[in-house]
Every structure is written in C-alpha cells, then in structure tokens.
Amino acid sequence: EIVLTQSPGTLSLSPGERATLSCRASQSVSSSYLAWYQQKPGQAPRLLIYGASSRATGIPDRFSGSGSGTDFTLTISRLEPEDFAVYYCQQYGSSPGFGQGTRLEIK
C-alpha cells in the first residue's frame, strides 16, 4: 500500500502570493500516476492535475504540478481569493489512495 503524506498541514498565505504544496509517497508512484484535487466546503473534490503535471479541463494555468518517483508538488503561481480551499494528492493504481490534505487559508 502506498501512503501519501502531504505538507504542510495548513498553509497561510495572502492573495497574490505563490503557494507550494508537497506530497510525498512511501514508495515510487509508477508512471507519475499522481493527481491533485481541490475541495471547497460542502462541495465534491475537483480534479486539478493528473499524470503529475497535466492540467484537467478548464483549470487555470496558475495551477501547475511537478515531480516524479516519490516527491510531487502542486504550485499555485499567484493566489486568487477562490483558491483558498483544501488540496489533496492522490495516487492511482490497483488500490488508489489520498493524502491527508493541505488546508490553504487566507493570512
């Protein structure tokens, strides 16, 4: 079982700043089968990034993903007010799993 650990647990930033979220896997994630989701209160998660670095349909280009093997990063280049939410990474394989989430809050 691959365990994903996200850091930090909470990130406090201001609109306009750059956000860097980390996701570390307990073993290598094959073929960059790594995705990122955004979840706002009372809503279902929304797919942002798949294949570690490909943006999903309709996702603004301020969101970018990078990494390989066991270390992955989600970067939001310039935070907009609507970006403050919880972010999850996820590995997909025979038994998909999610990280515990990073809460991005307004400073």
Added chain:
Amino acid sequence: QVQLQESGPGLVKPSETLSLTCTVSGGSISSYYWSWIRQPAGKGLEWIGRIYTSGSTNYNPSLKSRVTMSVDTSKNQFSLKLSSVTAADTAVYYCARDRYAFDIWGQGTMVTVSS
C-alpha cells in the same frame, strides 16, 4: 456534459447494509471505470472501490470483505452495497468517473449510521 447523481437512504441502522446508486447522465456508462469514495465529516477521502462496465471490480483491501459493487448498463447506473455497517461508516459518499484520476464527481450523499 456527463453528470453523476448519488441516491439512497440517508440513515442506516448499525449491522445493516448500506445501499447506494449512482446514475450517470449526459453520456454512456460504457467503457469506463466507476468508483465510490467516502469522506467522514471533517476528515479526508477514502477510496472504497471501482467497477468496470463489464462488471469486473477492485476493492479497497480494508473494506473488501463488506463491499459489493454492481453495474446496470441498461439504466446507466452503478451501485454500492456495504454490509455490517457501524458508526464508523457514517460519511458523505461520492461516486466518480475513474480514469485513474477521478475526473467527474457526483455531489455526494450523506449517510448516517445510527439506530
């Protein structure tokens, strides 16, 4: 565009079986994997299992003994049954299209396990 909608009882008694259905609209259910994911209040996401439209399944090992999934392509629906539920199964249950990443989600349905 494809939309998913979960349906089923919002309250289930302990030891009974939770049953949910996900209806796919705006597109065909065929030739995709479909998953169930749950989220207890204030907590993270847990993948429950997936089904292909052929009926082949893959379950979370931690839930495998209690989970059964099925698909009805004629109705564009797939279903989840979780047996012997306890309070720990109280959560929002989501269905999602599974293209290895979950690219389309239902709005979720809250299921409470209580007598």
